[in-house]
Amino acid sequence: xxxxxxxxxxxxxxxxxxxxxxxxxxxxxxxxxxxxxxxxxxxxxxxxxxxxxxxxxxxxxxxxxxxxxxxxxxxxxxxxxxxxxxxxxxxxxxxxxxxxxxxxxxxxxxxxxxxxxxxxxxxxxxxxxxxxxxxxxxxxxxxxxxxxxxxxxxxxxxxxxxxxxxxxxxxxxxxxxxxxxxxxxxxxxxxxxxxxxxxxxxxxxxxxxxxxxxxxxxxxxxxxxxxxxxxxxxxxxxxxxxxxxxxxxxxxxxxxxxxxxxxxxxxxxxxxxxxxxxxxxxxxxxxxxxxxxxxxxxxxxxxxxxxxxxxxxx
Amino acid sequence: xxxxxxxxxxxxxxxxxxxxxxxxxxxxxxxxxxxxxxxxxxxxxxxxxxxxxxxxxxxxxxxxxxxxxxxxxxxxxxxxxxxxxxxxxxxxxxxxxxxxxxxxxxxxxxxxxxxxxxxxxxxxxxxxxxxxxxxxxxxxxxxxxxxxxxxxxxxxxxxxxxxxxxxxxxxxxxxxxxxxxxxxxxxxxxxxxxxxxxxxxxxxxxxxxxxxxxxxxxxxxxxxxxxxxxxxxxxxxxxxxxxxxxxxxxxxx
Numbered sequence: 001x002x003x004x005x006x007x008x009x010x011x012x013x014x015x016x017x018x019x020x021x022x023x024x025x026x027x028x029x030x031x032x033x034x035x036x037x038x039x040x041x042x043x044x045x046x047x048x049x050x051x052x053x054x055x056x057x058x059x060x061x062x063x064x065x066x067x068x069x070x071x072x073x074x075x076x077x078x079x080x081x082x083x084x085x086x087x088x089x090x091x092x093x094x095x096x097x098x099x100x101x102x103x104x105x106x107x108x109x110x111x112x113x114x115x116x117x118x119x120x121x122x123x124x125x126x127x128x129x130x131x132x133x134x135x136x137x138x139x140x141x142x143x144x145x146x147x148x149x150x151x152x153x154x155x156x157x158x159x160x161x162x163x164x165x166x167x168x169x170x171x172x173x174x175x176x177x178x179x180x181x182x183x184x185x186x187x188x189x190x191x192x193x194x195x196x197x198x199x200x201x202x203x204x205x206x207x208x209x210x211x212x213x214x215x216x217x218x219x220x221x222x223x224x225x226x227x228x229x230x231x232x233x234x235x236x237x238x239x240x241x242x243x244x245x246x247x248x249x250x251x252x253x254x255x256x257x258x259x260x261x262x263x264x265x266x267x268x269x270x271x272x273x274x275x276x277x278x279x280x281x282x283x284x285x286x287x288x289x290x291x292x293x294x295x296x297x298x299x300x301x302x303x304x305x306x307x308x309x310x311x312x313x314x
Numbered sequence: 315x316x317x318x319x320x321x322x323x324x325x326x327x328x329x330x331x332x333x334x335x336x337x338x339x340x341x342x343x344x345x346x347x348x349x350x351x352x353x354x355x356x357x358x359x360x361x362x363x364x365x366x367x368x369x370x371x372x373x374x375x376x377x378x379x380x381x382x383x384x385x386x387x388x389x390x391x392x393x394x395x396x397x398x399x400x401x402x403x404x405x406x407x408x409x410x411x412x413x414x415x416x417x418x419x420x421x422x423x424x425x426x427x428x429x430x431x432x433x434x435x436x437x438x439x440x441x442x443x444x445x446x447x448x449x450x451x452x453x454x455x456x457x458x459x460x461x462x463x464x465x466x467x468x469x470x471x472x473x474x475x476x477x478x479x480x481x482x483x484x485x486x487x488x489x490x491x492x493x494x495x496x497x498x499x500x501x502x503x504x505x506x507x508x509x510x511x512x513x514x515x516x517x518x519x520x521x522x523x524x525x526x527x528x529x530x531x532x533x534x535x536x537x538x539x540x541x542x543x544x545x546x547x548x549x550x551x552x553x554x555x556x557x558x559x560x561x562x563x564x565x566x567x
Contacts, residue, residue: 052409077411088402090331092338104327105412107320133338153410 003066005030005157005188006051010060013046020046022212023060028205030156033179033189035203037196037299042209044192045085048161051190052082065157081155085162087142088149091135095126095145098134102152120148124178140171147178157188164198176201196299200224208303215303227294227302232265232275235288245284249275259287267291321413328412328420335394336424346387346432351439354379357502358443365503373447376440377528378501381521383432384465385496388472388489391425395476396485399566414563418473418556425469426462433461448534457531460541463548464524468492470555477562496521500529520547 006028013021020043028034036044049055051062053073061068067075089098099120103113121127124144129137134145143163150158160179164172179189179202193199199206200220207217216223236242236259245261246254252263265271272291279286336342354375362371398404398417407417437445449457472489479485498516499505505516516522523543530537 052405054405054408074411077409080409082405082409084402084405086402088406090403091401092335093331097334101327101331102410105324105407105410107323149406 003030004028004063005032006034006062006064006190008051008060008062011047011050011057011062012059013043013050013055013057019212021050021057024209024212024214026207026214028188028190030188031183031186032204033183033191033202035199035206036190036192036209037194037199037206038192038209039194041211043212044209045161047209048082048084048159048190048192052080052159053077079156080159081150081153081157082159083143083147083150083161083163085165087139087146089134089137089142089145092133094131094133095137095141096121096130098145098149099152102149106153108152116152120151124148138171140167140174143167143171143175144178147175151182155187157190158182160189160191162192162194165194172198196294208299210303216299223299224294227299230265230267230291230293232263232267232272233288233290233292234261234263234279234286235259236261237285237287241284244282245279245286248278248282248284265291267293321416324412324416325419325423328416329423332394332420332424333427336390336428339390342387342390342428343431345390346383346428347435349386350379350383350432350436353382354436354439354443361502367504370444370446372440372443372445373533374529375502376437376445377525377532378496378499379436379440380433380461380528381464381501381525382493382496383436384429384461384468385489385492387425387428387432388468388492389486390428391421391469391472392476392479392485392489393482395421395473396479396482399477400481404566414560418559418563421473421476422466422469425472426465429461429465429469433465447532449532450534453531453534453536456536456541457528460524460527460531460544460548463545463552467548467551467555470552470559472555474555474558474562477559477566495519496525499525501525520544520551523547 004027006026008024008026011021011024012019024043024047026034036047038044046055050057051064051069053069053076056070061070063069064076065079067079069076090101093101096117099117100113103116108116118127121130124147126141126145126148129141134142137145147160147163163179164175167175176198179191182189189202191199191202203220205218206220206223208215208223216226234245236245239256239259242254242256242259242261246252249261249263252261254261263275265275276286276289357375357379358372362375365371365374367374404417408414472492475488476485479488496502498508498512499519499521500516501521505513505522508516523540524547527537527540527544530540
């Protein structure tokens with residue numbers, strides 16, 4: 001039987017007159033990755049804070065592992081782990097001491113605590129820096145340590161609030177691998193992110209949050225079907241070349257003013273090479289060539305008919 | 315782990331964390347122990363002879379410097395409490411069901427340990443500068459009690475100030491009044507010598523009974539009135555600090 005790890009209905013939270021969450025319904029089956037996708041200010045962190053008992057909602061109900069977050073916060077806390085947007089590590093303590101602190105606060109026996117700490121240091125590739133203060137760690141290492149600290153208590157449900165925001169691409173990929181490892185161990189992951197790619201890579205289901213409302217929910221594939229797909233953009237030196245290319249390449253949309261041609265493509269090397277070969281065969285010169293993948297803004301444009309608040313702010 | 319000993323264990327774990335912080339950030343100890351010593355040398359050798367307080371100046375100044383030794387160590391606590399609150403680690407503790415009492419008590423006990431070190435240093439220094447006391451062991455015990463009560467009250471108030479501060483930087487400044495107030499008490503010169511207005515303030519502010527009761531005990535002439543007033547002030551301040559800290563903790567974390 002399918003059980004819900006997180007079940008939310010009609011969740012509302014306002015600060016003053018501003019509704020941050022305006023009636024959210026969510027259901028996350030146990031053992032899956034659920035991603036809440038949205039720009040800054042959409043209400044992602046507020047949702048996480050309510051679900052992790054850090055703040056109280058104004059209305060609606062939320063159950064985590066079957067426990068009501070408002071009336072049974074201690075029971076909820078006993079089964080969850082949270083890694084926030086900003087690394088909550090103790091800068092003055094070493095990586096090892098940070099983990100030991102968690103083990104002590106979780107009341108593990110000395111021997112077991114030591115074992116858990118050293119296995120986490122090993123697993124997160126932090127053993128070499130274990131005796132150095134966390135303040136000397138890079139952003140990616142701090143985030144890893146933060147997540148390792150969350151895992152000391154062996155939570156069944158893990159909340160990751162923008163776990164890769166501000167990380168370089170390599171560290172981001174490393175975090176993704178770690179999340180996949182957690183899921184393989186049967187943990188339920190609730191992940192917030194600003195990156196469509198991240199949600200796509202990790203999540204079983206994605207919900208898109210916009211100004212306190214859920215505007216879409218589904219599997220990554222369902223969601224992407226609603227969004228203009230990947231395409232290749234070609235720019236030419238003149239209208240003649242543009243029209244010649246449009247005749248050669250099927251399904252392209254030409255823009256005479258910008259001298260660009262937009263061609264749907266999966267972005268793979270083979271299809272790109274084929275496309276360029278065809279242009280070569282007909283001796284059509286391309287000025288500029290770029291591959292576009294749908295990003296959060298495309299999702300927002302498609303779902304709400306306007307750019308994300310992030311993009312409007314720019 | 316049963317429910318009675320868990321908060322105690324947590325408090326001990328938090329205290330160990332706070333002590334590690336202090337050891338790795340020696341500026342705190344420097345402020346707490348060295349500043350009062352510098353002040354003592356200034357007062358005794360530079361200003362002291364001009365004050366004419368009717369006794370050996372080092373004997374007059376020592377009780378006030380004991381209180382100042384407590385106060386100089388407080389800014390580190392305020393900064394450290396504020397860092398905990400603003401840097402997200404407090405949410406981690408909260409989600410781990412760590413009792414808020416443990417977080418607060420850890421800071422209070424660590425602060426009192428710093429105060430004890432600073433007080434021991436200043437008393438040692440006082441003896442080195444010629445301080446002599448006719449006080450009996452009981453008087454000394456009384457003095458230790460008053461100093462501990464003052465350190466306890468100051469620690470709770472400081473934890474509350476650190477909790478309430480928006481940033482660690484501003485938290486460090488919130489304790490400045492606690493460093494300045496002893497100067498407007500009978501710490502350095504007798505309140506009776508001060509100008510109109512200032513004198514009344516000095517006579518009725520909490521530091522004066524605390525310092526006067528210490529002075530009486532160290533001179534071997536304890537005064538019950540001052541001691542009672544001092545303990546009442548300490549209890550009141552500690553209670554306000556405790557309630558304020560708890561309220562801010564629930565609100566912010």
